[in-house]
Amino acid sequence: xxxxxxxAETTSDSSSTLxxxxxxxxxxxxxxxxxxxxxxxxxxxxxxxxxxxxITELLAAQPGVDVSSNGGYGKTTxxxxxxxxxxxxxxxxxxxxxxxxxxxxxxxxxxxTSLIDRLEIVRxxxxxxxxxxxxGGVIQMFLPEAGDEPEANLAIGVGxxxxxxxxxxxxxxxxxxxxxxxxxIFETDGDIVKKGEEAQGYRNENILLNVGHQFDxxxxxxxxxxxxxxxxxxxxxxxxxQVQVIGLGGSFPVTxxxxxxFKVSQAxxxxxxxxxAETYATTTQTARWSNTVWADDHEFVLGAETSEDSVEVTxxxxxxxxxxxxxxxxxxxxxxxxxxxxxxxxxxSAYGDATTGGVAAGYKLxxxxxxxxxxxxxxxxxxxxxxxxxxxxxxxxxxxRSKTVEVGIRADYGDRYWDVAVFDAxxxxxxxxxxxxxxxxxxxxxxTAQGIELSSGLTLEQWRxxxxxxxxxxxxxxxGFQLPKRAQRSTRxxxxxMFEKSQIGMTLIGANGRATTLGSDxxxxxYVTMDLRASYDFARDWNAELSIKxxxxxxxxxxxxxxxxxxxxxxxxxxxxx
Numbered sequence: 001x002x003x004x005x006x007x008a009e010t011t012s013d014s015s016s017t018l019x020x021x022x023x024x025x026x027x028x029x030x031x032x033x034x035x036x037x038x039x040x041x042x043x044x045x046x047x048x049x050x051x052x053x054x055i056t057e058l059l060a061a062q063p064g065v066d067v068s069s070n071g072g073y074g075k076t077t078x079x080x081x082x083x084x085x086x087x088x089x090x091x092x093x094x095x096x097x098x099x100x101x102x103x104x105x106x107x108x109x110x111x112x113t114s115l116i117d118r119l120e121i122v123r124x125x126x127x128x129x130x131x132x133x134x135x136g137g138v139i140q141m142f143l144p145e146a147g148d149e150p151e152a153n154l155a156i157g158v159g160x161x162x163x164x165x166x167x168x169x170x171x172x173x174x175x176x177x178x179x180x181x182x183x184x185i186f187e188t189d190g191d192i193v194k195k196g197e198e199a200q201g202y203r204n205e206n207i208l209l210n211v212g213h214q215f216d217x218x219x220x221x222x223x224x225x226x227x228x229x230x231x232x233x234x235x236x237x238x239x240x241x242q243v244q245v246i247g248l249g250g251s252f253p254v255t256x257x258x259x260x261x262f263k264v265s266q267a268x269x270x271x272x273x274x275x276x277a278e279t280y281a282t283t284t285q286t287a288r289w290s291n292t293v294w295a296d297d298h299e300f301v302l303g304a305e306t307s308e309d310s311v312e313v314t315x316x317x318x319x320x321x322x323x324x325x326x327x328x329x330x331x332x333x334x335x336x337x338x339x340x341x342x343x344x345x346x347x348x349s350a351y352g353d354a355t356t357g358g359v360a361a362g363y364k365l366x367x368x369x370x371x372x373x374x375x376x377x378x379x380x381x382x383x384x385x386x387x388x389x390x391x392x393x394x395x396x397x398x399x400x401r402s403k404t405v406e407v408g409i410r411a412d413y414g415d416r417y418w419d420v421a422v423f424d425a426x427x428x429x430x431x432x433x434x435x436x437x438x439x440x441x442x443x444x445x446x447x448t449a450q451g452i453e454l455s456s457g458l459t460l461e462q463w464r465x466x467x468x469x470x471x472x473x474x475x476x477x478x479x480g481f482q483l484p485k486r487a488q489r490s491t492r493x494x495x496x497x498m499f500e501k502s503q504i505g506m507t508l509i510g511a512n513g514r515a516t517t518l519g520s521d522x523x524x525x526x527y528v529t530m531d532l533r534a535s536y537d538f539a540r541d542w543n544a545e546l547s548i549k550x551x552x553x554x555x556x557x558x559x560x561x562x563x564x565x566x567x568x569x570x571x572x573x574x575x576x577x578x
Contacts, residue, residue, distance in 0.1 A: 019412050024092070024120040024140040026331060026340070027129055027301060028292060033412040036340050036360035036372050038063065038421045038453060042119040046466075049496050049505055051533050051547040052113045053163075053186075053570070055141070059108075061492035061509045063421070063453035063468045064123040064137065068485040068514075068558040069109070071193030072565040073161075073186075074202030074232040077109040080486055082123055082425055083449025083474030084136030085432070088380050088400065090126065092140040094224060096247045096265040099133065101282040101309040101321070104383035106139075107269055110228050110243045112206045114155075114167045114184045117144040123453070124423065125378035125404050127356045128327055128342035131305065135378040135402050135427070143224065145210050146171035146178040152577035157545075159570030161199065163188040176215065182208040191565040194235050203230040221250040237275050244268040257294040263287075281312040297333040309384075316388040321381070322349040338362040346379060351399045354379040369411045378402045382442070386431050392441040398429040416458040425449045432476075432483065436519020445518070447483060449474035466494040476518060484518050485559060487511040487526075501537040506530060516560040527556035543574040 019033040020041045032039050040062050052058050056077055060067045066080040078086035087104025090097065099106045119141055126134040150172035157165035167184035186204040193200045205228075212222035229242040249263035263286075270281040290303030304327070310320045327344040342358040358376035365371060380400040387395045408421035429444040451472030458465040470490045474483040482488070489512045496505035508530050513523035532548040546569075553567035 019417065022120050022122070024138055025122045025126075026329070027290065028299060028331075033370065033410060033417070034338070034362070036338060036362045036374060038123040038406065038408055038419070038423075040121040040123075040455065040468075042121070044118050046494075047113075047116050047118060049464075049503065049533070049535075050494075050507065050531075051535075051545050051570075051572070052116075053549070055108050055111050055113055055116065055119075057531070057549075058113075058116070058119060059121070059139070061468060061470070061490040061511060062121055063419075063455045063470055064423075064451070064472070065121065065470075066486050066490065066511075066514075069564060070559050070562040071200060071234070072191050072202075073188050074109050074190075074204070074230075075193065075200070075234060075562070078105055078485065078559075079108060079139070081121075081136030081139075082404070082423060082451065083447070083472060083483055083486055084402065084425070084427060085380075085400070085430060087383055087431070088133055088135035088378075090130050090134035090138045092130070092138065093226070093245055093267075094143050094247065095140070095249070095263055095288075096245055096267060097130070097133075097284065097286060097307070098243070098245060098267045098269070099282075099284070100269045100280070100383075101284065101311050102280050102313060102384045104133070104385070107241075107243050109232075110204065110230075110241055111141070112184055112186065112204060112228055115141075115143055115182065115206065115208055115226065117142045123421070124374065124406055124425075125356075125358065125376035125402055127378035127380075128344040128358050128376070129329065131307070131323065131325055131344070131346065133380050135380050135400060136425075143208060143210055143226070144169075144171075144180060144182070145212065146173055146180045148173055150578060153574065154577070155572055155574045157570060157572035160568035161188045161190055161565070163568070163570060165572065177211065177213045179212075180208070180210045182206075190233065191563075191568075193562055195561075195563065197235050200233040200235065202232050204228060205230055217253065219250065219252045221248075223248045231274075237273055239271050239273045241272075242268065242270045254291075258291065260289070260291045262289045276314075278314045279312060280314075283310050284308070299331040299333075301327075301329040301331075303327055311384050313384070313388075315390055316384075316393075318384045318388050319350075321384075323347070323381075336364045340374075342376070348381055348399075351381050354399070354401075368413060369409065371407075371409050373407045374405070376404050378404075382431050386442040389442075392433070392439075394442050397431060397442060398444050400430050401428045402426060415460065416456070418456040419454070421453045423449075423451055423453070430483075432518050434484070434518035436479075436481075436517065443518075446477045447475060448477055449483075449486075462498040464494075464496045464498070466492070468492040479519065481519050482515040484515045487514045502535060504532075504534045506532050511558075514558070522560075524557050524560065527554055528552070529554050529556065541576045543576075545572040545574065546570070 021029040070076040091106035123137040153169040155167040169182045171180040210224045226245045247265040251261040286307040288305035308322045325346040330341045332339040340360040356377040360374035362372045382397045404425040406423040410419040454469040491510045493508040510528040512526040530551045535545045549568040
């Protein structure tokens, strides 16, 4: 399927190459080979091949990315990029920011993988384009959309832990209007999350409606509604949750070299504990307006955005928080040399004014190799839990400010590529939750993260190989302790073999030990996991998928005392009606 947004629609033509287009790094399409920043694109083909049940299966051990989960399906999940806090990983759903203002992180555990068409991961600060929270990096998920031909799909799956899935999609177009309606249910009894406890289940019901219309003038409008809701069981209780996104956007060519674009959205992230009726509800409303002007081979972006967070929390009272910003970007192409300049001014109702900026440069050594270097700044306000959680929050916490330097080189040979990046990030007043002074609470700490990221890909006839390795030292500058839940070394290896009517593959993920909490020498043990998968077109319009998750049945933890699921076998049958 193609992708919903006009941005992603532009990238779809390149999704099958090893240097696809990426829009998140600059807000306009550029190939990964020409990007001035470290990027990873998980295209439609790879998303489908991985047969992921959770978005973290796609993100785990990607360059510069750490995933920490409080157990299995539906359990609280945090994604760290380049040592920054989980709340400093900006998550966008077709350009719409999605996060919890109470915890700060995105609800990765409640995002159905059936709605993922492609993922773009941009490492390093992107605050000048995407505002507060884009300190460690940005992950953008693109939703599916109808193509030119009508489609109807049905998928039914069963598997270990009494897992059952049902997904249905109807897509089509009429004249210049495209539409897609998708609905699904994922239900599982889950696996044991803590030793000595019972398995903890999870249920998700989701629906997506995505509509876009292209006018003869070149203008385009689009809208989407996504709702993901259900019940999550955890040790001692259970909770009802809802993640809802509503968005409306449009792009309009003003002149031959000037395009203006707007997007308004509302995102909700709610959770209510069943036994106590304790509620955490977040609503984020955002409006963004941007203008892109092209002058010969140069590009200029100028825009503004405003957002407001409001919360309804049983345990504490918190004022609404508003952020207004103006931003500018200039991208110059001088042939062998490229230069990008960014500047942003934010006014936060709680933390006043913040100015951030960045500069990046690239140099083509030849037709294959390209050098890049960048410097960027970012700003992130503490979350509402950081400030107001009873007995643990601290209303005097300062906002996090960061400065990151990166140098990289990439080589693209058409059917293969490799990329190396070295970075040094300084995080001033990073917010960390710890009990290293005797009580569990939020603290400001100055920290440094330094690392090397390696990635490579190869397509050879019917073989597809991907590899990634990260070495990182992220520590508290004052004490020298490692920042918690960040692995010092991680590796990801993926291999697929395609046949005429079938495909087989495997993914290996490994990580060494990680600190359990700041100020402690206790380390979680390292681990290696293996996922196996196969698919087969056994009849016209019919396909079967088989996956074995954690095939080695490895017992491992990415958060202290929380066990990830053991071996699971899953079978899905897909039918395409037309």
